[in-house]
Amino acid sequence: MNIFTVFDWSILILFFGVLGYIIWWVINQKQESSEDYFLAGRNLGWFVIGASIFASNIGSEHIVGLAGTAANSGMAMGHYELHSWIILLLGWVFVPFYLRSTVFTMPEFLERRYSESSRWILTIITLISYILTKVSVTVYAGAVVFQTLMGIEFWSGALIIVLLTGAYTILGGLRAVIYTDALQALVLLVGSITITLIGLIKIGGWGNLVSELEPSHFNMFLPSDHPDFPWIGMVFAPPIIGVWYWCTDQYIVQRVLSAKNETQARRGTIFAGYLKLLPIFMFFIPGLIAYAMSKSGQLNYTSSD
Numbered sequence: 001m002n003i004f005t006v007f008d009w010s011i012l013i014l015f016f017g018v019l020g021y022i023i024w025w026v027i028n029q030k031q032e033s034s035e036d037y038f039l040a041g042r043n044l045g046w047f048v049i050g051a052s053i054f055a056s057n058i059g060s061e062h063i064v065g066l067a068g069t070a071a072n073s074g075m076a077m078g079h080y081e082l083h084s085w086i087i088l089l090l091g092w093v094f095v096p097f098y099l100r101s102t103v104f105t106m107p108e109f110l111e112r113r114y115s116e117s118s119r120w121i122l123t124i125i126t127l128i129s130y131i132l133t134k135v136s137v138t139v140y141a142g143a144v145v146f147q148t149l150m151g152i153e154f155w156s157g158a159l160i161i162v163l164l165t166g167a168y169t170i171l172g173g174l175r176a177v178i179y180t181d182a183l184q185a186l187v188l189l190v191g192s193i194t195i196t197l198i199g200l201i202k203i204g205g206w207g208n209l210v211s212e213l214e215p216s217h218f219n220m221f222l223p224s225d226h227p228d229f230p231w232i233g234m235v236f237a238p239p240i241i242g243v244w245y246w247c248t249d250q251y252i253v254q255r256v257l258s259a260k261n262e263t264q265a266r267r268g269t270i271f272a273g274y275l276k277l278l279p280i281f282m283f284f285i286p287g288l289i290a291y292a293m294s295k296s297g298q299l300n301y302t303s304s305d
Helices: 006-027 034-042 046-057 060-073 076-101 106-113 116-150 154-203 206-212 231-248 250-257 262-277 279-295
Strands: none
Touching: 006 154, 034 154, 034 250, 046 154, 046 250, 046 262, 060 076, 060 116, 060 279, 076 106, 076 231, 076 250, 076 262, 076 279, 106 116, 106 250, 116 154, 116 250, 154 206, 154 279, 206 279, 231 250, 250 262, 262 279
């Protein structure tokens, strides 16, 4: 069912108008080499790099998934956000090697360090994992949002997402991706903070939220036998996974490879690290608010999914 008002549609049209202008501007820039296309000419500053890293990590699956997790299990999942310091390892430990090697991709870096076979192994693993985890989950969550808010049939929403993102990525290259990421990061921040504030007003303030929920919902260290988020796993797993994701994943590394120089790349990782702390407030708290409102009868939902 479509629940959009005229104001909602106006905001949506404005957003797509600005997004369309950015894409048009980027597409009309001269791209004289593969470096221009795949790495934006290695000429980007820290702000767009940091915003793009953040937006690349936070997609529709995070907006839906983290809020649902908070409603169901509380704040324990927030450990992954608190380990944003790992992004600094990318800037200070890994970036010098990546930039000096002048590679385009992580498989290419592996080939130079080891062998051609290692390049192909990483390429195959990366493509399969992207399809099974990132692409499929992101498209699914985005289609759910289209279906819930705009009444668009699920598969139609999924097709719209794939076609739109595929079109501007193919036509504009990495520069189009990074600049649209920067815009989407700004919209994401403003929209999520607004939702959080409106939710707190609806529930009667932070004090009412705390009193409505069990203390365990605010506990980030759950018992070691917890079925989903045992504290041992939540303390030790995020750093291990984080080093792989933030420091070696092509999805993230390609952003810093587009930097003007090492300094801009490092500043971009600092900015991204700060932004990565915000989901605890922007996504988890709305999930807690939704759960509290359901307990008080202000909101009805059958599943935190």
